[in-house]
Amino acid sequence: MALQEEIDKTRQEIRTDNYSMSIGELISLYEKNEIDIHPDFQRYFRWSQHQKSTFIESILLGIPIPAIFVNQREDGIWDVIDGLQRLSTIYEFVGLLKPESTDEETSFVKLQETHYLPSLKDKKWNDPNDPDNSLNSTQRLLIKRAKITVNIIEKESDQMIKYELFQRLNTGGSIATHQEVRNCILLMLNKDLYHLMRSLADRPSFKNCIALSDRLYEQQYDMELILRFILLFDRTEENLKQLGGDVSEFLTARMREEALKNGLDYSHIEEAFDVTFNLLDQTIGDDSFKRYRKEDEKFLGGFLLSAYEVVALGIGYHYKHPLPPDQILQQIKMIWSDSTYKKWSGAGVNAARRLPYLIPLGRKGFSP
Template sequence: MYIFSVDITSWVQAKKNRKQMTKQENLLQEIESKKTEFKTESYPMSIGELINLHKNGELIINPDFQRYFRWSNTQKSRLIESILLGIPIPSIFLFQREDGIWEVVDGLQRISTLLQFMSELPEVEDVPKKGRLVLEGTKYLPHLEGMVWEKEKDEDLELPNPLKLFIKRSKLNLSIILSDSGTNAKFDVFQRLNTGGSFASDQEVRNSVMIMIKKDTFTWFKELANDENFANTISLSDRLYDEQYPLELVLRFISLTKYEYTTKKELSDFFDEITEKILQDDDFDYENAKIDFENVFSTINQVLGDDAFKRYDGTKFKGKFLESAFEAVTIGLAENIEQYDFPDDNNLLLNKVKELHSNETFIRYTGSGSNARTRIPKIIPFTKEFFRK
């Protein structure tokens, strides 16, 4: 009996070991498989060479990206300080197109700062002209204050020529994503480098990815964000407009009406995933998705205007824009809009929105302490039922 027990124990242990070995082997295979999708080259290049490549059209910054070039003068001056002092600067990531042209994937702020300082930053339609960069004094180099690359007026302080030559000869590390990398390489690298960083909001990163991968998709989202009815129903701060939050709201509506969300993902990761799915889906029905969007927001604007996504206190709508109200009203109406007969049912919809804010379920899942990850799986089925006529 004792021997049999030992044999069973050994068998179980051997089985566990085989499972572990299989997992380890699978992991190694996954790594080898995915490694082939990311083909890169890395080498240093002088700033002068990099600027010349840009002047010759061999290195490009997508014009749409310049909308996101918003480093402060302090940040720009610190970059110049770092170069002059030899402080390490993060690598510039570029994507090599099939025609050999390099596109900036990560490094927009650094390259644009250098181009602006040297008066080589191109003008872009609908983007305010940056003008030349006048440096600020920095922590270690306070005498940079007022310095410019080249004098335009007698009183200008031109950077000494030896320092200009030093900057031109200073090297930046370049990482080139080669054109025969996997189809998702540019998407993944850009997203991982920028998400959570100071370069852009999550939605700005998605916008940039769309511009790089399929600009028509970005244009489609932008047109929806500029829809007059949609714009009239949201009341947002200038900061949220600057961070492209209206486009995130469009994505939020598309994602939650056409795809299923689970608590396995953070909401931002879910939106990233849906963006990637839409970009890769040649059969995505842009036309009907746009019709559905316009129907919902034209109705909401007609009935509620800019009160649509504010809290109702029993007497009036007031306060700031609420994501939870946006989700509940838009998703609930989108699910049931064909049951309504507008404009005859305008008052019915208005009253339902008012009642929503005193509804026990809505209050429980949208009150203090709630977050999108726990809220949305509860609110979506609730609101689809709540707005049923």
């Protein structure tokens, strides 16, 4: 297909509109449940109190607010694709942001001192019990009358457009990692698959074996490891050779494909996962994916992804007939002196190049 034909075809699949709305109107939409900022996404809502305060400062000073993007659902409700942080800050500041669970109370923001408006310190929207630290009616009107451009992806558009747009707008932004963006896409596409992944990530045996740092947990790296297991443990070796150049793009694309399939039975995935990590936890625990030094007969350092790709995916592939624990431990130790592992697990070897070698290595090594 010629370039212009591709352009014309895809443009026809995207129906958009945009207009300017006041913050007061966006507040009203939220009160009427006519806009959905996805409460599930709030775990990835990372703006600090300082960021929230400077955003409110910008509104009061009349600095233009970047546009937000929404998708219009079949029921007419708007799903927020980009603008979660801005809208959540507004709704939280005015005391409307709905808590994630019924046990939580609606939060109220006290602003911090900012560069141009140091007197914003401790200011609230409107607290009858603390009028001196509340915005006055004029200041509240300044905020409610401020305008934001709303770009609308209309319901007639191709169903994948909003997920593509969400990924492009949020990767590298306030949502910091590719996996956090994947989590949000998955919540929009297939909550059952998301909840399965979350359930697997919360298994004590898995957590014991991967022994990640707090920083990696915050970045949802445990969920990326789950996704890698689901998508790769039983993938054919021929398909492994077709990963392409970017494993991150592969994970996102294959996850979306899986999420769009209806009526999938995930029981074999859960069984393979539980067999793998229960065995590892019983056998070697938090040394499962650490470097083994034969000279000292010790496992050293932290989690290594290349070891995970060999060990977890190798055991998982044979989950119906796993090796006994003593043989698993012996095989893990042998991996570190294997020439194929040494060649393809070193620095400078990207994932797309190493996986077609390391995954078969694990399958062969842990074969019954």
